[in-house]
Amino acid sequence: MTHALVTGGAGFIGSHLCEALLALGRTVTAIDDESTGSRQNLSHVIDHENFRFVSGTVSDRELIKSLLVQADEVYHLAAAVGVALIQEEPIQTIERNIYPTELLLAEIAAQREAGRDIRMFLASTSEVYGKNPKATWTEEDDLVFGSTTRPRWSYGASKAIDEFLALAYWRQRQTPTVIGRFFNVVGPRQTGAYGMVLPRFIEAALSGKGPTVHSDGGQIRCFAHVNDVVDAVIQLMGTSSAAGQVYNIGSDRPVTILELAQMVTAAIDPTLIPSFQSYEDAFNSSFEDVIRRVPDLTKLRSAIDYRPKFDLEGIIADVIVAKKAELTSRESQ
Numbered sequence: 001m002t003h004a005l006v007t008g009g010a011g012f013i014g015s016h017l018c019e020a021l022l023a024l025g026r027t028v029t030a031i032d033d034e035s036t037g038s039r040q041n042l043s044h045v046i047d048h049e050n051f052r053f054v055s056g057t058v059s060d061r062e063l064i065k066s067l068l069v070q071a072d073e074v075y076h077l078a079a080a081v082g083v084a085l086i087q088e089e090p091i092q093t094i095e096r097n098i099y100p101t102e103l104l105l106a107e108i109a110a111q112r113e114a115g116r117d118i119r120m121f122l123a124s125t126s127e128v129y130g131k132n133p134k135a136t137w138t139e140e141d142d143l144v145f146g147s148t149t150r151p152r153w154s155y156g157a158s159k160a161i162d163e164f165l166a167l168a169y170w171r172q173r174q175t176p177t178v179i180g181r182f183f184n185v186v187g188p189r190q191t192g193a194y195g196m197v198l199p200r201f202i203e204a205a206l207s208g209k210g211p212t213v214h215s216d217g218g219q220i221r222c223f224a225h226v227n228d229v230v231d232a233v234i235q236l237m238g239t240s241s242a243a244g245q246v247y248n249i250g251s252d253r254p255v256t257i258l259e260l261a262q263m264v265t266a267a268i269d270p271t272l273i274p275s276f277q278s279y280e281d282a283f284n285s286s287f288e289d290v291i292r293r294v295p296d297l298t299k300l301r302s303a304i305d306y307r308p309k310f311d312l313e314g315i316i317a318d319v320i321v322a323k324k325a326e327l328t329s330r331e332s333q
Contacts, residue, residue, distance in 0.1 A: 001050075003027045005071040007058045007100070008078030010037035012190045013123070013182075016226045017075055019045055020234060026050070029067060033057045036081050041189050058100035061107070068107055073237060074120040076104055080155060085195075087283045090151040097158035102165055109173040120177040121237050122166045126250070127156035128181060131290050138296040139181070139246045150288045163246065176243035178236045183250025183295050186315055187226035188322030198223060198316070201261050202323050205268040210261075213274045214282050217258025220292040224250040225310035225318065235304040242303055248295035253312060267316055 004021050008014040009030020014037065021028050022045055030042065031054040045051050056063050058078045068074070078100060080086055080093040101122065108118045129137045130145040130153065143160055145153045169175040192200030201211035232249050236242045255263075261274040279287045300306050310318065 001025065001027050002072045003029070003070050004073050004075060005067050006030045006075045006077065007104070008032055008037060008076075008123075009053070010034055010039050010041050011077060011081070012037070012041065012187070013185055013226055013229065014075075014077045015041035015045075015189060016187065017077065017230050017233065018042060018051065020227075020230045021075075022048055022050060024234070028052070029054060029070070031056050031058065031063075031067065032078065036085070058104065061103055064103060064107055068111055068118060071118055074104065074108065074118060075123070075233065075237075076101065076120060077123045079123065079159070086155045087151055087287060090154040093151075093154050094158045097155070098161050098165075101162040105165055105169045105175055105177070109169055109175045112173065112175060117176065119237060119243070120166070120175070121233055122162060122177055122179045123233075124159050124163055124179050124181045124246070125156065126181055126183045126248070126293055126295065128160045128163065129290075129293070130156050131288075135292065136252075136294045136296045137248065139248060139299055146288050150286055152286075152288055167244065167246075170244040178239075178242045178244075179246040180233055180236065180249045181246065181295075182224075182229060183248065183293065184221050184223045185226050185229045185250065186223050186319060188319060190226070190319070197221075197257060198260065198264075198319060199323065201264045202268070202316075202319055205264050205272055206320075206323055206327060208269070208272070210272040211264060211274045212277050212282075213258055213261050214277055215279055215289070216276065217256060217261065217274070218291070219257045219289060220254045220294065221257065221260075222251040222254055222294055223260070223312055223315055224308065225315045228308040228310055232300065232304060232306050235306070239303055245299075245303070247300045247303065248297055249300060250295050250297070251308065251312070252295055252297050254292075254294050255312060263312070263316055264320075267320060 010032035027050045132144040166177040265272040
């Protein structure tokens, strides 16, 4: 039986990944320090006979060594999360993104040299493209970061270093790693606490308030359901030719943030009207945003059978159902 180690396993994406791997018959160990994730996200699987939760950090080398002895594959999702946290805690962002990735790669390489091959998936992000001006981004495009005086770019730059590390280990030490750049992954269990836009809009609308849109709402994004993204990740990990490669993962249907807010209010309460807030009021004067973020998914579709089951309307409906269930659960406690 394949044994999977999922770092950040109590997070939004990590918890869905754990469920999917268990459903496929894997044995799964999840490690999480619960700084932004929550054990509650794993409530559906916490008692599963093939699941183990470890409360700890990926920065703990001895703990990681002990977990890798049992692992056949590693899904590295642990990282800093959300624009709000990144803007407020750039030191934490850089440290959480780079050091644990290097530690994992070094220990997996050591396992390989000892005769055990462990395959790794590295969760990266569309933030690595920075503010590349192209209308659609492909995996070979230039990375265009803003000034170092803008804390926001610390996230994309540190994840780019993660990618450089993973590809270097692949070239020099044949450590098989697949890199996936996530584009606005959304779905049940995602919190709006760290600035995630869709849950923030839905939580506001369900409480009878119009969603707060940053700037003029003209920012263009593409939203993918977490289940579709997890399915792509698992398929890539099962594709031998994907080792040493980078893939955009997400949706390629663009929508403005204002249009997203209007779709949310139309689904919950059409009388609600979005309000607008400047970036400076929402974050601070050093914040800088990306106006357009749309992936080219040609490479992903040529590597795997990528057929998302959720369109944007279905995603919004699914998250509304999940948020209503959360509210009912809180009220009953």
